[in-house]
Amino acid sequence: MTRNSIRLTLALFCAGLPALAQVDLSGSWQSKNHEDALERGAGPNPGDFTGIPFNESGRAFALMNSQSQLSMPERICAFYSQWHLMVGTFGVKMWNEVDPVTGKTIAWVIAPWEDRAEMKIWMDGRPHPSKNAPHSQEGFTTGVWDGDVLTATTTHMLTGYLRRNGVMTSDQATMVTHFIRHGDLLTLASEIVDPIYLTEPYYISRTFVNTTNLMNSGGPPCIPGDEGVPEGTVPHYLPGKNPLVDEMTKVYGIPQEAAMGGAETAYPAYRDKIKDKFKTPAKCQKNCGGPAGL
Amino acid sequence: MGYRIFALIAVALSLVAQPPRGGRGGPPQSPQAMAPIDLTGYWVSIVDEDWRFRMVVPPAGDYMGVPMTAESKKVADTWDPAKDEAAGEQCKAFGAPAILRQPEHLHFTWQDDHTLRLDTDAGTQTRVFHFGDSKEPAGPPSLQGDSVAAWEVKGGGRGGPPPDPNAPPQGKGSLKVTTTHLKAGYLRKNGVPYSENAQLTEYYDMIKEHNGDLMLVVTIVTTDPKYLREPFIITSHFKKQADNAGWNPTPCSAKW
Numbered sequence: 001m002t003r004n005s006i007r008l009t010l011a012l013f014c015a016g017l018p019a020l021a022q023v024d025l026s027g028s029w030q031s032k033n034h035e036d037a038l039e040r041g042a043g044p045n046p047g048d049f050t051g052i053p054f055n056e057s058g059r060a061f062a063l064m065n066s067q068s069q070l071s072m073p074e075r076i077c078a079f080y081s082q083w084h085l086m087v088g089t090f091g092v093k094m095w096n097e098v099d100p101v102t103g104k105t106i107a108w109v110i111a112p113w114e115d116r117a118e119m120k121i122w123m124d125g126r127p128h129p130s131k132n133a134p135h136s137q138e139g140f141t142t143g144v145w146d147g148d149v150l151t152a153t154t155t156h157m158l159t160g161y162l163r164r165n166g167v168m169t170s171d172q173a174t175m176v177t178h179f180i181r182h183g184d185l186l187t188l189a190s191e192i193v194d195p196i197y198l199t200e201p202y203y204i205s206r207t208f209v210n211t212t213n214l215m216n217s218g219g220p221p222c223i224p225g226d227e228g229v230p231e232g233t234v235p236h237y238l239p240g241k242n243p244l245v246d247e248m249t250k251v252y253g254i255p256q257e258a259a260m261g262g263a264e265t266a267y268p269a270y271r272d273k274i275k276d277k278f279k280t281p282a283k284c285q286k287n288c289g290g291p292a293g294l
Numbered sequence: 295m296g297y298r299i300f301a302l303i304a305v306a307l308s309l310v311a312q313p314p315r316g317g318r319g320g321p322p323q324s325p326q327a328m329a330p331i332d333l334t335g336y337w338v339s340i341v342d343e344d345w346r347f348r349m350v351v352p353p354a355g356d357y358m359g360v361p362m363t364a365e366s367k368k369v370a371d372t373w374d375p376a377k378d379e380a381a382g383e384q385c386k387a388f389g390a391p392a393i394l395r396q397p398e399h400l401h402f403t404w405q406d407d408h409t410l411r412l413d414t415d416a417g418t419q420t421r422v423f424h425f426g427d428s429k430e431p432a433g434p435p436s437l438q439g440d441s442v443a444a445w446e447v448k449g450g451g452r453g454g455p456p457p458d459p460n461a462p463p464q465g466k467g468s469l470k471v472t473t474t475h476l477k478a479g480y481l482r483k484n485g486v487p488y489s490e491n492a493q494l495t496e497y498y499d500m501i502k503e504h505n506g507d508l509m510l511v512v513t514i515v516t517t518d519p520k521y522l523r524e525p526f527i528i529t530s531h532f533k534k535q536a537d538n539a540g541w542n543p544t545p546c547s548a549k550w
Contacts, residue, residue, distance in 0.1 A: 037359030051342030205529035268397035289358035
């Protein structure tokens with residue numbers, strides 16, 4: 001047997017083997033907005049901070065926020081960090097980039113979608129940049145395989161929405177996402193750790209469904225435009241002046257103290273604190289869903 | 295040279311072809327002994343998704359997110375929690391398709407080496423996951439139904455060194471549970487129904503976060519040709535507890 005034929009045999013053998021402890025995540029994955037449907041679709045109710053483990057700074061910052069900030073050319077796009085993958089409504093288009101010489105996967109890529117930048121998950125062992133390196137909307141992401149689960153860590157993001165009603169992450173936030181595939185289902189379990197605005201990690205899990213429909217981006221990433229906010233003006237509410245702070249109480253009967261969030265609001269024991277203050281409204285008032293739509 | 299290469303290939307092939315655990319020749323190991331992940335112990339739900347549907351009772355007619363059929367809406371529109379309680383049906387939102395959406399603590403134990411048991415303090419419910427052929431005989435449909443469980447161990451178990459017991463649990467394997475024979479109930483507390491024809495498929499995965507938190511992620515898929523236009527797919531997550539802190543068994547309630 002010649003040396004070339006031995007090499008060919010080995011190459012064919014190796015090509016036929018699955019890469020141990022890796023699964024193929026590539027393809028188009030459709031978002032099923034069966035949970036947090038309003039939050040991921042039209043957007044959450046104003047003043048709905050339930051379950052957010054933020055500190056006083058995070059809460060104060062959220063209450064100062066006016067959605068009209070999205071009309072500022074400087075902020076129209078920048079609010080959408082990689083976390084938008086978890087709280088937005090869009091699907092996922094994913095593929096691997098391969099080193100043309102070695103054939104190894106050097107990165108997994110999630111395509112951009114409108115306001116969210118591309119996420120490139122580097123798999124080649126490169127380190128994250130210095131903590132003093134510039135931040136970007138895309139951030140910087142590396143990944144490792146833990147058995148069949150891809151764990152991606154994103155740093156160097158800009159400040160962005162944790163929830164799309166003014167709850168913010170700082171640019172010091174780290175996002176960790178676990179990609180778990182079960183056949184046609186792709187579950188993303190993600191956490192945000194933010195030493196500036198959160199007292200403990202914030203967890204979200206979502207499941208996407210494999211589809212033959214191409215989950216292409218809806219167009220180029222967000223394009224800033226002038227929506228009429230006067231130059232030098234930042235729409236905001238002064239402390240204690242947010243007119244939507246009691247929206248959850250008016251619409252759902254949820255006590256304001258619960259709507260204002262904090263880590264304890266995410267745990268079962270918190271129900272005891274609000275049991276005597278909550279009254280189920282007689283009827284859904286708006287955004288009620290049903291057979292005609294989600 | 296060529297023969298050595300082929301010998302190496304043969305050895306590699308034999309390693310790849312090995313069963314995940316337990317090896318050949320000896321008696322088959324029990325599901326408990328083969329468990330790629332250890333679910334036993336106490337877990338607490340973290341409710342930061344669908345909060346207003348889970349922590350409190352949502353208003354009548356709030357169906358956001360559920361792919362309901364028109365017939366489902368007709369049924370849901372008649373929801374009356376007082377009537378449910380009067381009829382002794384206060385546990386309808388605590389059946390298998392909805393129980394892991396309750397704010398609650400979970401307690402996993404091995405009932406025997408082929409049966410994993412899951413107790414919840416919310417509604418004081420018990421689910422029993424049967425591995426292999428040890429499924430209970432089918433009686434009347436029940437709130438928690440009949441659950442058949444199987445470990446899913448994929449690439450990570452083939453060949454190579456034995457698993458590192460100190461390695462993160464993610465990717466070592468998953469628990470798949472299929473549940474049928476369900477008594478009709480509610481997907482949500484405000485009367486969104488599932489029928490007796492509903493089927494449930496769940497995947498239990500464990501992951502370890504950078505801060506050491508051990509998380510349980512459960513992907514829940516409910517199909518119901520009568521009341522759902524498509525599979526209802528949600529994902530719940532729980533954090534591992536060192537002990538039973540907060541464990542507080544409470545009865546079902548239709549009103550809270």
